[in-house]
Amino acid sequence: MPGRFVEYPLDRVHRLFEPGPIVLVSTADDERANLMTNGFNMPVRHSANLALVIGRWDYSFTALRETGECVIALPDRGLLETTVDIGNVSGAEVDKWDRFGLTPLPAEVVRPPLVSECFANVECTVADDRLVADYDLWVLRVEKAWIDPEAADAAEVHHRGDGTFSTNGERIDLRNRMRKWESLTRD
Template identity: 60%
Template structure:
C-alpha cells in the first residue's frame, strides 16, 4: 500500500481510464447489416482517425474484414437499455434492427447504415489493420459525420462492470487553450 491508496487489479485499469462513450457500430453485408455495442474506442489524431477494438467474438469482426468500412453511431442516454440489449445478442443470428426497433438510414460514403435513433453517426473506412491480429485494434478514418445539433443529448460511458455513467456538465475553457487555439 502506498499512502491512502489501495492496490487495484492491473487487469481492470480500463475501468479507471474509461475510453469514451459507449457506441454502436454497424457494417454492411450478410442477411442484414450488423450492429454491435462497443465500449472500447478512442480518437487517435485530429484528422478524423479513430480506433475501435472489435474481436473475432463479434459478428461485426468478419463483416468489417470483408467490407473494410463501418459506421460508428453514438447513442444518447435514451438508448442506454437498448444499447446494452444490442450487446447481449449476436448479429449472426438476430436481426437487431427489427428486434430493437432501430432504423437504418443510408450513409453517404459507406455501405453500412447510419442509426436514425442515435445523436451522431460517423462513416469510417479501415486504414490500418496491422494491430488487429495482436490487439483486435482497428484504425479507422472518418469519411463523413452527421450529428443532431441542439439536442442536448447525453452520452453514456460503460464503466467496465455493467455500470454506466453519463456525460456531465460541459465546461467551456476554449479561451484558455492558448497553445492549441486551432483545436477550439
C-alpha cells in the same frame, strides 16, 4: 503500499480508463446489416481518425474485415437500455435492427446504414488493420460525419467497465485557457 493508496487489480485497470462513449457499430456484409455495442473506442490524434476494438468473437468482425467499412453511431441516454441489450445478443442469431426497432438510414459513402435514433453517425473505412492480429484494434478513417442539430447537446454515455454507466456531466468552458491548442477550440 504508497501512502493512502491500496493495490488495484490489474484485470480491472481498464475501468479507470474506459476510453470513449458507448457506441453502436453498424456493419454490412452481402446478406444484411448488423449492429454491435462497443465501449472500447477513441479518437486518434486530432485528425479524422478513430480506433476501436472489435475482436474475432464479435459477429461484426468478419463484415468489417471483408468490407473495410462501418458506421459508428452515438446513442444518448434515452437509447442506453437498448444499446446494452444489443450487446447481449449476437447478430449471427438475431436481426438486431428488427428486434430492437431501430431505423437504418442510407449512408452516403459506405454501405452499412446510419442509425436514425442516434444523435450522431460517423461513416468510416479501415485505415490501418496492422494491430488487429495482436490487439483487435482497428484504426478507422472518418469519411463523413452526421449530427442531428436538434440533439447536438445530447450527452454521450460512458461504460464504467463494470455494468454501470455515466453521462457527460456539467460542461466547463476553459477554451480561453487553451492558448497552445487554440485551433481546437474554434467551431
